[in-house]
Amino acid sequence: MIVETEQILHMNGGEGETSYARNSLLQRKVISEVKPILEESVTKLYNTLFPDCLKVGDLGCSSGPNALLVASEIIDTIDAKSRSLNRQPPTFQIFLNDLPGNDFNTIFKSLPNFYKALENEKGSQFGPCFIAGIPGSFHGRLFPANSMHFFHSSCSAHWLSQVPKGLTDGLAPVKNKGNIYVTHSSSPAVYRAFVEQFQQDFKLFLRSRSEELVPGGSMVVTIGGRTETEELVSPWGLLGMTLNDMVLENLIEEEKLENFDIPLYYPTAEEVRQVIDTESV
Ligand SMILES: C[S@@+](CC[C@H](N)C(=O)[O-])C[C@H]1O[C@@H](n2cnc3c(N)ncnc32)[C@H](O)[C@@H]1O
Structure with a gap:
């Protein structure tokens, strides 16, 4: 059975013990390590375009504290920059994107407090700021052409639109025996199927953003x-x-493990560069 990945994929919602909100410290650390690059990039953009309304998309925002962290970093950076230049800070329009199964409700419920904190911190000169949810796949178009100033995406674009085609399509699909991801014991054909799926998906990601920016x-x-x-x-x-051990202990069926693969791929820098180079000619 082939399940449509993008219709069912989501991180655990809510704020309970097993929620993404309470299990995303690693991703939070990534966001804070990248903060200097984010600040530099968004400042350069602001200094070049000086938009009256800065339109930002965070792609694969998930739910929990990380979802609004990047928005507040961008707001802080631009607010401080515009004040230092004696300019009125721009209006902020921030679009939080994820797949439709994402727990957008928990984010929306946190917005009144987020807005209040901004108002208290920045005073009447600020913004205003408008935040909206955009359910949909970043492997396709999410925004009108030529409408967005800045995109951010963290720990998300290695997720694939589907389990690699070679593993599900054709009369004799490649089998990733005993694995759920490409590992050193997977065959070269499995590795190829994962790389090709990543290349195809990342290409669509870049093409869509280039039309929207x-x-x-x-x-x-x-x-x-x-x-x-x-x-x-x-x-x-x-x-x-x-899971393989569980098959050997008859706790799960071998066929179920053989037909299950995680739709993500961790590329090398070179594999990412290759897609960018092909798309920028
Ligand atoms: C590990 S979370 C990262 C969330 C957040 N950016 C962070 O750093 O904590 C990856 C997110 O990407 C989302 N995602 C995966 N594929 C996607 C797609 N095709 N379009 C939009 N979001 C996607 C998942 O639903 C998930 O919420």
């Missing part, structure tokens, strides 16, 4: 990846081994 617009995208020399190990490899 205004001339001079920019983006900061952080992707989970691996180095050239690093073995193809990840938590998913460990999870696959555990």
